[in-house]
Amino acid sequence: MSTAETLLGLLAVGARHGYELKRAHDGHFPQARPLAFGQVYATLARLVRDGEVEVAEVRSGAGPDRTVYSPTPAGLDRLRRWLSTPEPPSPYVANVLMAKVVTALVSGGSGRDCLRIQRAAHLARMRELTALKADPAGSVAQTLSADYAIVHLDADLRWMDTTAQRLGELAKEVRS
Amino acid sequence: MREPVLEARSLVRSYGDTPALRGVSVAVGAGEVVAVTGPSGSGKSTLLHCLAGILRPEAGEVHFAGTRIDTLSEARRTTLRRGQFGVLFQFGQLVPELTAAENVALPLLLDRHGRAESLTAARGWLDRFEVTDLADRRPGELSGGQAQRVAMARALVTEPQVVFADEPTGALDALAGERVLTALLGVARRAGTTVLLVTHDTTVAAYADREIGLRDGAVERADVPA
Numbered sequence: 001m002s003t004a005e006t007l008l009g010l011l012a013v014g015a016r017h018g019y020e021l022k023r024a025h026d027g028h029f030p031q032a033r034p035l036a037f038g039q040v041y042a043t044l045a046r047l048v049r050d051g052e053v054e055v056a057e058v059r060s061g062a063g064p065d066r067t068v069y070s071p072t073p074a075g076l077d078r079l080r081r082w083l084s085t086p087e088p089p090s091p092y093v094a095n096v097l098m099a100k101v102v103t104a105l106v107s108g109g110s111g112r113d114c115l116r117i118q119r120a121a122h123l124a125r126m127r128e129l130t131a132l133k134a135d136p137a138g139s140v141a142q143t144l145s146a147d148y149a150i151v152h153l154d155a156d157l158r159w160m161d162t163t164a165q166r167l168g169e170l171a172k173e174v175r176s
Numbered sequence: 177m178r179e180p181v182l183e184a185r186s187l188v189r190s191y192g193d194t195p196a197l198r199g200v201s202v203a204v205g206a207g208e209v210v211a212v213t214g215p216s217g218s219g220k221s222t223l224l225h226c227l228a229g230i231l232r233p234e235a236g237e238v239h240f241a242g243t244r245i246d247t248l249s250e251a252r253r254t255t256l257r258r259g260q261f262g263v264l265f266q267f268g269q270l271v272p273e274l275t276a277a278e279n280v281a282l283p284l285l286l287d288r289h290g291r292a293e294s295l296t297a298a299r300g301w302l303d304r305f306e307v308t309d310l311a312d313r314r315p316g317e318l319s320g321g322q323a324q325r326v327a328m329a330r331a332l333v334t335e336p337q338v339v340f341a342d343e344p345t346g347a348l349d350a351l352a353g354e355r356v357l358t359a360l361l362g363v364a365r366r367a368g369t370t371v372l373l374v375t376h377d378t379t380v381a382a383y384a385d386r387e388i389g390l391r392d393g394a395v396e397r398a399d400v401p402a
Binding site for chain 2 (some may be wrong): 123
């Protein structure tokens, strides 16, 4: 999971303070480990340092003051780049891709582009491996290694196709 | 893209009230191997049947080698299919009463070639798919992979410009499927034959040069041709 980008995605729909961010994160990404408060504030501090998040206001109330953060244009650029860049097409990208799809939905996108871009990257890698198997100079061990990678990439691709078919339901759940 | 040999323009086709194709446009270059993918009911087999002249679209146009074919008479489309197109289905669909060699020779015999000449050509194609020794067996005596090799030989015996393959490995295990695809595409690429491969299986799609993805009767994604 990319904590910085997912926090930027949660901030893209409105300014929030650290506690709200943690609650939103843990609610939207149940497959990930709950974020520790220390991780939330350390990540926010780095994002502020890098000019990708800024302090929008400090709320005072009955309890301690709450610092509310919002993304800067540079932060939103980073979020867009992350959502539109495929992960390296190795097996087991589901966690990161799930985070991208949910983050895209939370921040007002459809998630479909993330899946499309990743699918193309996975299929391109499968083509390379398939061509490798057809190489008459290749060894059986090389073919078996390619077989292993192909079936795992295929599992990811099936998951992407199913996710694409469930995007409407996921959008409703994420935005409810 | 290479010069398109096959082109669909805004194809519409329904089954009763159920739309199968809703304005699909695709172009396939000469010698390309293209995978048409999508979930069940996405319209991929209907698209293949329209492109192959088996089904007539309700709207839109199909062009082959510069000629509009969807408006041709049934007889002319049949002639075109026999001579220029080869079709391969999931279960081979061999004629059970005929031997493997006779099945392969069938398109030539229907095209009024002599029996001896047709059977000689058929044996040559069986040889290319490494099943010469099965020439005198009937389909009931063949394994799934062997039957599909015979069906491939039949699809290619007329040396068509385009081969349409609808889930050609759907009934085979992974290794038999791989061998069938490798054999089919090896022969097709050497001959410069265009192949349209309909599949829901991404491991099969990975054999193609590019992918056209359908969803709900429309093109959802299409790789840019090389």
